Amino acid sequence: MIIEILVPDLPESVSSATIAKWHKKTNETINRDEVIVDIETDKVVLEVAAPESGVLESILKKEGSVVFSKQLIAKLKPVNIINETDINQAEEISDIFQKKTLIENDTEVLNPSLRRLLSKHNLKPNMIEDKDIIGKTTRKKIDSYLLDSNKLHSDKNSKNKQDSDFNMDNRYRRVPMTQLRKTIANRLLEAKNNTAMLTTFNEVNMKCIINLRKMYKEKFIESHGVHLGFMSFYVKSVVEALKCYPEINASINGEDIIYHNYFDVSIAVSTSRGLVTPVLKDCDMLSFSDIEKKIKKLASKASDAKLKIEDLVGGNFTITNGGVFGSLMSTPIINPPQSAILGIHKIQDRPMAVDGKVEVLPMMYVALSYDHRLIDGRESVGFLLKIKELLEEPVRLLLNI
Structure with a gap:
């Protein structure tokens, strides 16, 4: 069997x-x-x-x-x-086959050490030629042959730099693209070529959320066993904004518009293999602690290449946080077939005018890239304003206003 x-x-x-x-x-x-x-x-x-x-x-x-x-x-x-007899027979057959291969077209019988050396380099006795040493195959003949072969191989590589991983000057490296990287490249081109993509910006005062996190940091960990991060605030605010602007939670299918009545949010995660977007399912049903736990679990699975297909399929809207890498502003690209993506950026102290006075506040730019075929300027600007309101006054998330 x-x-x-x-x-x-x-x-x-x-x-x-x-x-x-x-x-x-x-x-x-x-x-x-x-x-x-x-x-x-x-x-x-x-x-x-x-x-x-x-x-x-x-x-x-x-x-x-x-x-x-x-x-x-x-x-x-x-x-x-598999029994012992099978194993012994397999070993005997393999040994006989190796010997037959090595001495094919050659009457010479070699000792075990020379057979192993020839087998290691995929050689046959009749391939070893040396005009100065005539007779049986010896280690000296084999070493001489390998030396000449390696030199020839090196010369050939120097003439065919384009086909090697490294050129002789070590000035560049050529490696094949992974399937994931190929797909990312194709989808980025698809999004650029097949959508009427536009990006709009706003800025958010993060002072209230920063103070809230500092105030309840330890209690949150004690109660839920996980840190209170920024991402749970972003996800919560996105869900509420999507409820106000259903076009942004929709997608185009042929000549139809599909409006989604659920809130599955993709979270862009950078890994050594490329960018992946695991999905938080039914975010409107999750608490702050649930979101933080699920994001932590998905990020860990992504870094260990343990994500499953079900972790990645679906998703109606994407959040990408370039701020973790220090990005101050960007124009994120839509993740098809979704119609919009929110870019979160670095929180940085900046002088701002408040009631006629200059204050230094922790400010963050937000960017919404969207498909203009489906989403108009009114919806895109209103969506970002809703995000801004909810993040600047996070109590609104608790009061649902």
């Missing part, structure tokens, strides 16, 4: 995936639930584990291959049908 290793079910929004990394090699022993291969989609990395302990009999798709849902990629021989 052979167990087939298949690509996991991919959702309808994910058409294909890529073999990212094989953690096991052919004929290698695998324990049950041990990860065999990583499969990368345009949204997340899926780990495929062994359903049973056994030996990996064959790998059918190499790293970098494009695969599809339920496609056969490897075969596993379970441990319960």
Whole structure:
């Protein structure tokens, strides 16, 4: 009995995936639930584990291959049908095959150390030529051959810099794009080319929220076991603003407009693999502590490449916080098929006129990029003003006004 290793079910929004990394090699022993291969989609990395302990009999798709849902990629021989005789026979057959390969078209029988050396470099005895040393294959002949081969390989690389990871001057590095990075690039171009994107700005006085966080920081941690961050205020204010302006929570589908009666907010998270946008579901039903806990969990999963498909699908509106990297202002790009995205930026002290006097206040720019085909200036400006009101007077979030 052979167990087939298949690509996991991919959702309808994910058409294909890529073999990212094989953690096991052919004929290698695998324990049950041990990860065999990583499969990368345009949204997340899926780990495929062994359903049973056994030996990996064959790998059918190499790293970098494009695969599809339920496609056969490897075969596993379970441990319960592997006995000592099978193992001994396999080792004998492998040894005989190696010997036959190495001495093919050559009557010479080599000692084990030379066989291992030739096998390591994928060589045959009849490939080793040395005009000055005639006779049997020796270590000196092999070393001489490898030295000449490495020199030739080095010369070839210097002539073909474009095909190598590093050029000889080490002035640039060439690496293939990941499937995630390719998808990000395509979607950014799609958003730019297929939407009438426009960005509007406003600024927010963050003094009240900063004071509120300082005042209740310790009590919040004691009560909920998580820090009170800025993001919960942003999410709460976005939900209330979306309720006032349903066009911003809508999307275009062909010649129709789809209005969403729920509030699933995507949170942009930067990882070593690229930007991902895990989704907070039903944000209108979440408390401040619920939001902080869920964001912390999703951020941790994103950094460890543990996000699942269900963590990433959906989302009607996106919040991206460039302020964590020091961005003072930006024009974020819409995340299709969504119609708008809110950019949050660095909080910075600036002199502001208040009642005819100059005060230094912690100010933050906010930016709303939106699809002008669906959202007009009145809705976009009103949306940002609502965000501004709620953040400058956070008590409104508690009183729902």
